[in-house]
Amino acid sequence: MTEAARTLHLTRASHIKSLRQPWLIPGLIPLSTLTVCAGRGGAGKSSWVLARIADLTHGRLSGDVRTPADALIVGPEDDWSAVMVPRLIAAGADLERVHRFEVRTTYEGGESSTSSPVMPLDVDRLREAIDVTKAGLVMLDPASSIVSGDLNKREDVRAAMDRLATVAQETRTAVVIVSHFNKGAGSVSDKLTGSAAFRDAARSVLVFAEDEETGDRIVSVDKSNYSAAAGESLAFRLESVDVPTDDGELTQVARVIDLGVTDRTVHDVINRGSEDEQDDRNAAQAFVLDYIRSTEAQEANAADVIKAGRGAGFNESEMKNARRRCRNPKIQSVKSAFGAGWVWQLDHEGVTEGVKGVTTLRPDTFDTLADTFARPPAIVSLFPSPHQPQETS
Incomplete structure (x- = not known):
């Protein structure tokens, strides 16, 4: 195979138009780049992202996507019939706007099968899915299922994350990757499972934990390259609700109840x-x-x-x-x-x-x-808008 030629290419900064960084949720989830949501199992990170997807499908978010938009979900760990769809129903999502993203492989003889995409192998399929649906958010849950290669090798993780970042930028989509925490206390910045490249490549990192004293869940902004929200936290509660299913039964799933800003942090909770x-x-x-x-x-x-x-x-x-x-x-x-x-x-x-x-x-x-x-139809900015003065010190 002939190696592609690599040549010098220069662009003067004066020839590049400056733009404001767009947001899906100001201070939390930027558009056109990667966000990582990390926490221990049961911390509510997936439920919280699904709640935001529900808001997106109804145009209730306060950022730059204020009309109803679609979302893509890669969720190989959860059964869609028994878990994912009931959770989306409980969150109030418009199911017509939520899409399970899979890859179909066709073999010789015409047989085919579907499987979850892996990155960077299927990044072109992701771009195609975004183009078809005009998705405002892509949820990849969990990170360990979408990386082709060794999760602990920086080169493998970076190869996947860099390609995802390129697609996010080119399609003006928020790509949200759900990850797990390692066990034990310590700095939350060091607790993401796998290579540190996950945190390095993301422009926003949100960390989650359960406050065992109250039962509340806490989400803290651990990293925010585009805002002054780092160190701020929100609280939410998970309540169990019964959802009717198409087979005439009821199933219990968790629903997010947002509680607003809190002075509790994930760092404080896990090190208490x-x-x-x-x-x-x-x-x-x-x-x-x-x-x-x-x-x-x-x-x-x-x-x-x-x-x-x-x-x-x-x-x-x-x-x-x-x-x-x-x-x-x-x-x-x-x-x-x-x-x-x-x-x-x-x-x-x-x-x-x-x-x-x-x-x-x-x-x-x-x-x-x-x-x-608690007041429909719109959620206000959870933290100061990029259009308003923000504390930087």
Whole structure:
């Protein structure tokens, strides 16, 4: 076979039009690229993605796809008749807009069989499926079933992920890959099953865990290349519902009940009970409180607090999480009116300042995100829209 010729190709940046990054769900799932949803078994990651697919089929999402759109699902682990379709019904999906994506192989003699696609072998079939359905979201669940090769080899994983990313970009589709956690405590960033290439290739990584104290499920933004949502979390609950089946019976499946923004994180939940982890969290909170209390105005530029924290051995994520966990007093993050970025300030009273010098009621006196989720037809942005100012420190 003749080797393809490779030649130099240069393009001036001035000849490339700049574009805003599009979103399926602002802060959570970007369009035109890859998102990984990871967690232990039973954490609710697949159910949560199916709930978002249901929203997509009815045009209820707040991003750049606001009219009903189709979705593709690769789900070889679950029986479609007994599990997948009932779960979609429970989520309220328009089943006409949801497609099981398989590959048909025809053999000599005319016999054929269907199987789940593997990447990168079947990436052209995926592109064809997106072109036919105009799908806004592709769900691949689980990651271990869609990679051709060794899940732990960076080269094999990267070959699959890079081709998937190319298709996502060319079709302006969100590709969501569901993955599992390794066992044990520790940093959630290091817990994805298989090669680290899964996390590296994804532009957004959402991690899931069950809060055993409440039964709630937590989804945290572990990585977000296109927004400032990293470190933020949402809570949801799984409730069991009876779904009538076509054979005249009832089957029980889980349905997602969105609860809105929470200050609990997956990192906190999976490391709860670790004495060393508790000491680290307390130390970070104490540092933030002491730093702000040492100022005359009882407030400080967020970037200054984070910089000082680094000098004391804490990373940026630990500083931001510490600020969110502080109680009695709380530490509010507000936008400075003088172009100085974000300010962290102690909140001793029942009011806070949204912009410095302008006093407003506390945010919790307004509708919560949980209220908005309960109010059809549209879901608002779960985190600040890319069109609005976002906290970067």
